[in-house]
Amino acid sequence: xxxxxxxxxxxxxxxxxxxxxxxxxxxxxxxxxxxxxxxxxxxxxxxxxxxxxxxxxxxxxxxxxxxxxxxxxxxxxxxxxxxxxxxxxxxxxxxxxxxxxxxxxxxxxxxxxxxxxxxxxxxxxxxxxxxxxxxxxxxxxxxxxxxxxxxxxxxxxxxxxxxxxxxxxxxxxxxxxxxxxxxxxxxxxxxxxxxxxxxxxxxxxx
Numbered sequence: 001x002x003x004x005x006x007x008x009x010x011x012x013x014x015x016x017x018x019x020x021x022x023x024x025x026x027x028x029x030x031x032x033x034x035x036x037x038x039x040x041x042x043x044x045x046x047x048x049x050x051x052x053x054x055x056x057x058x059x060x061x062x063x064x065x066x067x068x069x070x071x072x073x074x075x076x077x078x079x080x081x082x083x084x085x086x087x088x089x090x091x092x093x094x095x096x097x098x099x100x101x102x103x104x105x106x107x108x109x110x111x112x113x114x115x116x117x118x119x120x121x122x123x124x125x126x127x128x129x130x131x132x133x134x135x136x137x138x139x140x141x142x143x144x145x146x147x148x149x150x151x152x153x154x155x156x157x158x159x160x161x162x163x164x165x166x167x168x169x170x171x172x173x174x175x176x177x178x179x180x181x182x183x184x185x186x187x188x189x190x191x192x193x194x195x196x197x198x199x200x201x202x203x204x205x206x
Contacts, residue, residue, distance in 0.1 A: 049195055051202075058194050063145030065089070066197060074123065075162040075200070077155050079193045080134055081116055082142035088115045099140045113137065124154050146190035149178055165203055173199045 047060045058064065063079035081089055083100035102109040116136040121128040132150040152174045160167040177196035181187050 049198060051198055059145075060192055060195050061145060062143050063193055064143070065193075071123075073162050075159060077147075077152060077159060077191075077193050077196050077200070080144050080147060080151075081136065081138045083138045084142055085138075088112075088119045097141050097143050099142065100138060120154075124158055126154065130154065145192050145194045146179075147193055149174070149189050149191055152178075152191040152193075152196070159200060163200060163204055165200070169203065170200070173203065 049058055049060045065079045065082070065085075066076040068074040068076060078089070083098065084096040100109065113136045117128045117131045120131045120135050124131075132148055132154065134148045135151045135154070153171075156167060156170050156174060159165070160170045163170075173196060174191060177193075177199060178189055178191045180189050
């Protein structure tokens with residue numbers, strides 16, 4: 001009986017040591033090693049983006065809608081609205097991620113959409129009908145960094161006017177921040193607002 005207990009205890013200790021090494025040392029090191037592969041390291045570290053001076057400015061996969069100091073002279077491109085936003089367009093509560101969970105036939109949602117459409121049309125100096133759908137509907141996460149090329153194009157004239165950059169240059173920055181369809185046919189082209197605003201700031205400091 002005592003010998004059986006010793007054998008079982010020894011077996012248990014050996015398994016504990018083996019699994020501690022495999023799961024606590026080998027596996028974490030293997031995952032860390034894979035994350036160092038060129039092309040994957042950026043994503044593994046949070047897809048960090050930096051400003052022109054090298055300081056960390058955010059993540060390319062998290063969209064935070066900028067708040068202009070002077071709304072009448074707004075130099076930024078804007079993301080989609082967030083369900084957590086205070087007011088019609090924002091700013092969003094960046095500590096909260098999620099949608100509004102309102103149904104498509106919700107009168108509250110329809111009212112919010114119309115308010116956003118009117119506010120964006122006024123900001124961009126266009127007719128409400130010219131405002132794209134993604135500009136007035138919140139994303140599922142509320143922190144989506146991507147907007148449609150149509151929404152980016154709508155904002156080009158204002159950004160160029162406020163910053164003093166030529167329209168063609170701003171359009172070029174939009175094109176550089178635009179990604180195509182995955183594998184060439186999945187999804188839709190998208191413009192990353194975080195990297196685009198950093199590019200605009202960089203162009204102003206050149």
